Amino acid sequence: MPTIARSVIRVAAGAALLGLALLGVATPAAAQPAAAQPAAAQPDIEVHRAAAERLIAAALRDSAAYARLTQLVDRHGNRPSGSARLERAIDWIVAELERDGFDDVHTEPVRVAHWVRGAESATLLTPRVAALPMLGLGRSVGTPPNGITAPALVVRDFAELRRRASEARGRIVVYNHPFDTTANPFVAYSQAVQYRAYGVDSAAALGAVGVLIRSVTPHSLRTPHTGGLSYADTARRVPRIPGAAITVEDAEMLQRLQDRGERLTVRVTMGARTLPDAPSRNVIAELRGSERPDEVVVIGGHIDSWDVGQGAVDDAGGSVVAWEALRLIKQLGRPKRTVRLVLWTNEELGLSGALAYRDAHRAALANHVLAMESDNGVFAPSGLLFSGAEGGLPLVRRIASLLHGVGVDSVALSGPEADVWALNDRGVPTIAINTDPSRYFWYHHTDADTADKLDPREMARCVAVMAVIANTVANMDGRLHGPTPASP
């Protein structure tokens, strides 16, 4: 799940987006007036160019990152929170990190949500019998063993649901909200994902008995996309009804049938259950700084995934890119500040790994000089997204100048990625890699999220970007300008 999803989940259902900074659609930095800074305060970046060039050459030399990715995901598959697969993958990673010879390889305990899918299916019963490929949504309640059979009501959006409120009682509401293929994919996602996140409560409030959403994607080969839903009404004034995603194709077919006056009947069966929270772990390894070991550059990704596909794009790829960046920095020699790899658990189902890291390191956050997560797919990098004080942009731009050789040509202000949001919120500056967004949502939360969707050369370029930024920030005079802390 990328930043925007986490942000959107905090938006009230049906409300307009709250002017959030959207990853991938950031305000161009060129349009931002840079705060005046005394020239003397600006660290010299050029002294780091030789190291940057060595890191870039090392990253592009082979397909080491891609090889590690395939070892991880072919061996362990997907890694949902609460699963034995996730914990086995963590064990394997820890052993590999130790073999790599990093400092202080360890795990930190996290309690994670434990939702299991169970057997599930959706079937159109009238006007004809047809299987509807589906995936239940994370956190959804299940159905009775024989499922729920009900007439369906297809609506395009919340506004249409309100207009047809009197028709919703006793029905399965089908949200057929299209993904805007003319917009930046992350913006289109932020709009369409509201139906996945909040559709259940809005329908249940009108007496609906279940919800099916059109999968949130610009491209489908009859591909259902899972993801989390939220029962936002914690007071439980409305009942919790099950929610699942069907394919774009079938949402459109149901729309056509309804538009032709056919009466739709659908059966949905879901064995979904939420079990007690389970033990999991964040994974940590570092290169201890030679001069200022207490000052920390965090790089990482999230090691959990949805329970479909291989969780390769989201986010084994980002995790491995950060890991490889640490390995290349180690080859270069110990940095002045500490560079720490953090592989967060439970990004997809509650961010409890991110919160646990923040809480465990609360006293040290003021010395976290940068946090970088890679969670937008390690596709071709084109720029950097900075979340910090606007006045810090010129320095980020000068650091980025070390990266022209791998295609990084722009720096923009943007919101942080999901797992570093909790750090950014406390004043830690964050940088994300702006990667090609065109195919990310084709695979997002599907069985098609597999290693072959990533390109070894593009991954290597992402490794170069992360290694150069982390190494430069860990060695440079001065620090990046963090945002004003929102929380104490």
Added chain:
Amino acid sequence: MPTIARSVIRVAAGAALLGLALLGVATPAAAQPAAAQPAAAQPDIEVHRAAAERLIAAALRDSAAYARLTQLVDRHGNRPSGSARLERAIDWIVAELERDGFDDVHTEPVRVAHWVRGAESATLLTPRVAALPMLGLGRSVGTPPNGITAPALVVRDFAELRRRASEARGRIVVYNHPFDTTANPFVAYSQAVQYRAYGVDSAAALGAVGVLIRSVTPHSLRTPHTGGLSYADTARRVPRIPGAAITVEDAEMLQRLQDRGERLTVRVTMGARTLPDAPSRNVIAELRGSERPDEVVVIGGHIDSWDVGQGAVDDAGGSVVAWEALRLIKQLGRPKRTVRLVLWTNEELGLSGALAYRDAHRAALANHVLAMESDNGVFAPSGLLFSGAEGGLPLVRRIASLLHGVGVDSVALSGPEADVWALNDRGVPTIAINTDPSRYFWYHHTDADTADKLDPREMARCVAVMAVIANTVANMDGRLHGPTPASP
């Protein structure tokens, strides 16, 4: 199934392609020396331009073809040979054709192959347990109820299988032959589909107990593609072993695991059965010619499909395009020659509809002045593919000049489409529409072959092309030059 598939199925396993004319990769007509013809013998085509322009305007005026397509496939779903769904779809079409007021609406009986899929699954058991999405291949035998569990041997091609012949005994052979994404998709298909068509016999001859093929496609979202296999060894010197398609993603994953030295074990369970041949029907409707009713222009598509998706691209789309072309010609007025719509049954599993039409109309074939099938996807049209005497090309090119307004700019010699091959073989000239081939094999024989993959405007352009050609050939002085009959 497009032409090339039918052609390739006749090629011996592993042999080089026999110089077949490949649909979509035809020899450019411009490079062909046109046989000299007396100018006086060339019919006047310009007199048909006004009618052509009226047909084009009528076709592009609305989305009638797309609306009919969705009515057909949303109501009836896919239509495999032998199924009640196919026969119900045929009943509905006949009633609609009668309502349209065509002449001589009727069906002609055909015995069709009746293969049923049954429950099926494939599972990787070692080095880890993972479901492998799959589709059994048409005509395949099933497995015992508990499936076949065996070590897997992954090979890239028949040559590698021969080199590793000693390792095949007792194994499930996985053909991981890639689809050449740099070639014309129909050429790439013709190469890769050999493993689907003939892989079983080649593996069984070495003692293999089952076959999995990499799905034949340039693009996958973990999408299995079915299609027919052939037990070519009719003498049954080798046992018939089951064959199924897995996804590109999983074929690549199995390859990687094997390359890393892992021992692969796979379980394949298939309830596939071949039942006794079943009754089906070709559907026929026509506009009887006002002057030469015994001379016939045939237009059509195939109404059967695979048992996945909606069979919309393959080939409800082509069927509806031909049907709409007939409707528009009717609005223009009765043509001089007869224009006959033929919707063939059982294209996908034996071509018995095509053969039955040929045999039932054997005495009239000499007066079949043209046969057009649309079975390459009714995507954007760009040209015409002619199978007839080379000397006939200039006339086809002059007819094509009526179609510049809908994007038809080229005429080439090419092999006939599948259902009109049996007519072409007897000397009937054929024309196919050359449509954009780029996405055809994304959907081909999958659950993703649904109505939304076709564009109403592109379909309307295909209707215009078919209507103009059929109407012009039905009304012009003189006839197209057919090929030299290959069969008596």
